[in-house]
Amino acid sequence: MYRILSGIMTLTQHIATLLSNPESYRPPQCPTCFLAGLWKHGFYTRKADRCVILTDESHPPILIPRYLCPGCGHTCSRLPSCIPPGRWYSWLFQQKVLLYLLGSYTLHGCQTRFAVCRSTIRRWWNWLISRTSVFEFNLRSRIPEWGRFADFESFWIGALNCMPLSEMMASLDHDGLIIP
Numbered sequence: 001m002y003r004i005l006s007g008i009m010t011l012t013q014h015i016a017t018l019l020s021n022p023e024s025y026r027p028p029q030c031p032t033c034f035l036a037g038l039w040k041h042g043f044y045t046r047k048a049d050r051c052v053i054l055t056d057e058s059h060p061p062i063l064i065p066r067y068l069c070p071g072c073g074h075t076c077s078r079l080p081s082c083i084p085p086g087r088w089y090s091w092l093f094q095q096k097v098l099l100y101l102l103g104s105y106t107l108h109g110c111q112t113r114f115a116v117c118r119s120t121i122r123r124w125w126n127w128l129i130s131r132t133s134v135f136e137f138n139l140r141s142r143i144p145e146w147g148r149f150a151d152f153e154s155f156w157i158g159a160l161n162c163m164p165l166s167e168m169m170a171s172l173d174h175d176g177l178i179i180p
C-alpha cells in the first residue's frame with residue numbers, strides 16, 4: 001500500500017511540501033490495479049490535528065492530494081505521515097501518550113497530563129497490545145537490531161527512541177498492514 005508518504009513529520013512541513021514538491025505525493029502505482037502513472041485529481045480537505053484545533057481555532061482544514069487511475073478509474077489519496085488515516089490526534093501526540101504509559105504511568109495520570117479522555121487512551125493502549133506481535137515482526141524484518149529488545153515495554157521504548165511512531169506506521173502501511 002502507498003497510502004502514506006513517509007518523512008512528513010508536521011503539518012507545517014506537509015503544507016510546505018505540497019507547495020514546493022507536490023510530485024512527491026503521487027503514489028508510484030494504483031493501490032487497486034497496480035498500474036503506474038496516476039493522474040492528479042484535486043484535493044480533499046481534512047480537519048487538522050485535534051491538538052492544533054484546540055489551541056488554534058483559526059487553523060484551516062488541511063489539503064490532502066487525490067489521484068485517479070487511468071486504468072481502473074479508482075481514486076486514491078496520499079496522506080503525509082504525520083496524519084493518521086483514521087484518528088484525530090497526530091501520531092506525535094499518540095507517541096507521547098504511549099511512551100508515558102510505557103513508563104508505567106497510570107491511565108489516570110495520563111488523562112490528567114494530556115487532557116484526553118480515558119477511553120481514548122485505553123483504546124490506543126489496547127490497540128498497541130493487540131497489534132504488537134504483527135508490528136514487531138514487520139519492523140524487525142526491516143531493522144534486525146530491534147530484535148535485541150526482549151519484551152513489550154523494552155521493544156516499544158527502544159523502537160520509539162530510534163524512530164517516530166509516524167514513520168513506523170508509514171512503513172507498516174507500505175507493508176500492507178491496516179493502520180488506524
Ligand SMILES: [Zn+2]
Binds near residue numbers: 034035072
Ligand atoms: Zn487502477
